[in-house]
Amino acid sequence: MALTVIVLTRSRNLFTVVVLAGVYSFLMATALVALDAVDVAMTEASVGAGISTVLLLGALYLCKSEETKPVRKPWLPLAVSAAAGALLVFGTLGLPAFSDPAAPIHTHVVPRYLNDVLRETGVPNVVTAVLASYRGYDTLGETTVVFTAGIGVIALLRRRRKQPGAANKQDAAK
Amino acid sequence: MRHNLVLRVVAKLLIPFILLFALYVQFHGDFGPGGGFQAGVIIAAAIIFYGLIYGLDAARKAMPDRVVETMVACGVLIYAGVGLAGLFLGGNYLDYFVLDHDPAHGQHRGIFWVEVGVAVTVSGVMLKIFYMFASRGRDPE
Structure with a gap:
């Protein structure tokens, strides 16, 4: 990688x-x-x-x-991104260890999802249940985001067609 | 690429299975990995594949622009409609428990329709973006 x-x-x-x-x-x-x-x-x-x-x-x-050759040497952007990366790595040092069962994310709602999902929804795949049921509003938001992206692309890239009505009128005027 | 016999034959063999796999991912999402988003992308990928091999016009004939644009909007409407159905049947918005006599069955039903909505919108948007990009360089302005 x-x-x-x-x-x-x-x-x-x-x-x-x-x-x-x-x-x-x-x-x-x-x-x-x-x-x-x-x-x-x-x-x-x-x-x-x-x-x-x-x-x-x-x-x-x-x-x-x-790709064209860059005009300037990219030292400043390189330094900024290296610094940001170093900050992020520094931030991960404070996180609980990977797959630590006592980590906050494993003690808050996860036990409820894992224990009750079959009884409450009858859906064995917890990911699907959380996505579509427990977090239904979020997924509705995501779908709306995808929809908005599609509409945005349509609005940006659609060529304005010549209006057929206008062309006909010109022909009629001749 | 349009005249490559091997590609054309293989594409024609593969596309039904890709679509079948998409449906499997869609409807088996409750039990295994998968769901609306992945299924929508796979459906779009199958049609984009068709478009790459047989040309954009053939893909547009199979999946007209009007249908694709309708799909983009319909998916969100299906999703929101499930929410409204819950509202009308006496629950909160996006409450699935009221959709059937048995709450768990209601959940099943709600999740199913919500996933359908996601798949429809996602595949519509992906296809539309592909159509937009692919048709841009070709036609004279």
Whole structure:
């Protein structure tokens, strides 16, 4: 995965970048499977590696396939992102250890979900139950976000068609 | 790519199974991994695949723009409609317990329809974005 990222940042050919991003997504999906997050892994594989690769290739078709050389040396952005990354890593030091059963997220609502989900909803997949039932409002919000994104793309990219009525009028005037 | 015989035959063989898998992911989401979002993306991927191999016009014929745009809006409406149904049957908004005599069955039913809504919107949006991008470079302005 690290190798993919290094090659990704070094490459100037955008086609290579798109394909490598897909490879990265697949590796990420396997990492998520290893973490037992099968639902997330499935989404990552289908959206990250599938759809977004196709969309990026479609966008690539519209522009040049070589990235231009940057005008200035990217030292300042590099320093900023390295500092931000270091801060984030520093922040993770305060988190409880991975898979610690006494961590706050495992003691708050998770026991209730895991124990009562079958009785309350009859759905064995807890992820689905939480997503669609316990957190139904959130998922409605997410669906609305997807909807808004689609509408936004339609509004931005739809070409204004010549109004057929106007053309007819011109013909009639002649 | 449009004249590559192997790709065309393989695509035609694969697409029904991709769609079947999408339906499996959709309706088996209660029991295994999966759900509306993943199923919607897989449906969209199958049609995008078709479009890549057979050309955009063929895909547009199979899945017209009007249908896709309707799907984008319908999914959200289905989702919100489930909420309203709960409201009319005497519960709170997005309350599934009232949808059937048995609360657990009501939950099942509510989750099912909600997932359908998500799948419809997601596949509609993905397809629409693909159509938009793919048709942009080709047609003269």
